[in-house]
Amino acid sequence: MLARQRQNTILEMIADQGSVRVATLVRKFGVSDMTIRRDLEVLAGQGLIAKVHGGATSRDGSSTEEPGFVRKSGLQAAEKEAIARRAAAMVAPNSAIALSAGTTTWTLARQLVDVPGLTVVTNSIPVADVFHQSGRSDQTVVIVGGVRTPSDALVGPVAVAALRSLNVDMLMLGVHGISPRVGFTTPNLLEAETNHALVRAARRLVVVADHTKWGLIGISTIAQLGDADTLITDSGVPQEAREQLGEQIEDLVVVDPVEPASS
Structure with a gap:
């Protein structure tokens, strides 16, 4: 699976569940802990998720957050x-x-x-x-x-x-x-x-x-x-x-x- 496809799936999981854990994603995708953390860094850098200890969540207040x-x-x-x-x-x-x-x-x-x-x-x-x-x-x-x-x-x-x-x-x-x-x-x-x-x-x-x-x-x-x-x-x-x-x-x-x- 390409990184972009994996990141899209992570976004879908967060949209459905509200949050995900790194350990869960490692098991799901069969990749390293470091790979998942890089994926989360990319998504957080794009303003799509919020990183938390051990995983990520949907952005707080995302329904009204308006980036410049x-x-x-x-x-x-x-x-x-x-x-x-x-x-x-x-x-x-x-x-x-x-x-x-x-x-x-x-x-x-x-x-x-x-x-x-x-x-x-x-x-x-x-x-x-x-x-x-x-x-x-x-x-x-x-x-x-x-x-x-x-x-x-x-x-x-x-x-x-x-x-x-x-x-x-x-x-x-x-x-x-x-x-x-x-x-x-x-x-x-x-x-x-x-x-x-x-x-x-x-x-x-x-x-x-x-x-x-x-x-x-x-x-x-x-x-x-x-x-x-x-x-x-x-x-x-x-x-x-x-x-x-x-x-x-x-x-x-x-x-x-x-x-x-x-x-």
């Missing part, structure tokens, strides 16, 4: 690039799309700057800045107002009101967590309301999320799994998860990340 944009932007970079490339291929010239806040949609925005005649609606300051820096005169960017969150999203009543009168061909939605029980979630209540408005404004919903989002649950549901027309994720998603997602989402796209070449 800078912290998240450095995680799963290869996966996000692959997801962004696949999502960008779905966007036609002269179309109107919406991009939610998030580091995956920010990565996608950088793939879209060369699409001509694009109209982009977003509540993300970094996403809007990507298009502003490109300097294309044939693109239109509509950024909603609102209260700024730790993830650099503009949310709240002002943002929702601005979105009520807009209609777009497609929404590219980044999410905090994916669960077969509660759907796509966010740790921020105000951001959930703004994302609801984005979903209502779009004819097609495309969720872009790397494999680490599987099993995470934020405090507020944005949409159910079946509401998504397409989910683009990466090959780190466990097979069991793919089967559950495929039962509810018509178009499940799994991409392979390309790791940067070592120097």
